[in-house]
Amino acid sequence: MKPLRIPIALQQSVMQCLRAKLAQAEAYFDCTFPEPTITYQQRGTSAGTAWLERWEIRLNPQLLLENQQTFIDEVIPHELAHLLVFRQFGRVAPHGREWRWMMSHVLQTPARRTHEFDLTVVRPNTFPYRCGCQQHALTVRRHNRVLRGEAQYRCRRCGDLLQPETTTAGR
Structure with missing residues (x-):
């Protein structure tokens, strides 16, 4: 896969926020x-x-290109906070109280653990699985691990083992 080109102006915005x-x-x-x-x-x-x-700090170029300013405003402080917490406190829980404190008090940014970016651009190939309460989309890597018998996955909500959805086409 060919690496994505990040426009120089966008790279400059990333560095400006970081600095x-x-x-x-x-x-x-x-x-x-x-x-x-x-x-x-x-x-x-x-x-x-x-x-x-x-x-x-490693950044996802596809998500950066798709979400530009929101990505910069949220992801740069989030990852920088991890580095600063490590420097000030050593190894602690990744999104624990030290990280939350660093985000809110020092970097003055809302302490959110996860982003809400649209992931369809980075997760085009998924496989449908089902548990007792909902449908799940497993990545190619996880799907292949299930097929090879190397892994099983459970629903975080109901605890059921995820099963590949069977298609009813041609039945």
């Missing part, structure tokens, strides 16, 4: 932090990932 939020943290803690490396290599449905030891 502004980093400046807020530096003012709050009265110290300087190194600027994290930004890469556009995140795949799947995650908008971004903070690589703590590498001091790196």
Whole structure:
């Protein structure tokens, strides 16, 4: 798959937000932090990932292109908060009270754990599965793991084992 090109203006907006939020943290803690490396290599449905030891933020280029300013306003502070929490507190719960505090008090951004971006652009191939209460869409990777007998998945709501939906076409 060919890597997506992120327009330079969009990359500049990402860096502008990152630097502004980093400046807020530096003012709050009265110290300087190194600027994290930004890469556009995140795949799947995650908008971004903070690589703590590498001091790196990986962003999903497809979701960035689809959601531009909302993505920047939400994802950049979210991932930066993970790095700052690691630097200030060490390894703690990923979205625990330290992270929530960093988001709301230091970065002055609502502390939301997950994004609400439309995922159809990053999850085009899914397979229908069913439990006792609803339909689920499993990714190709999870579907193949079920087919090979390597994994089973359960519904978080009812606890039932997910079963592939059988098609009734031709019956």
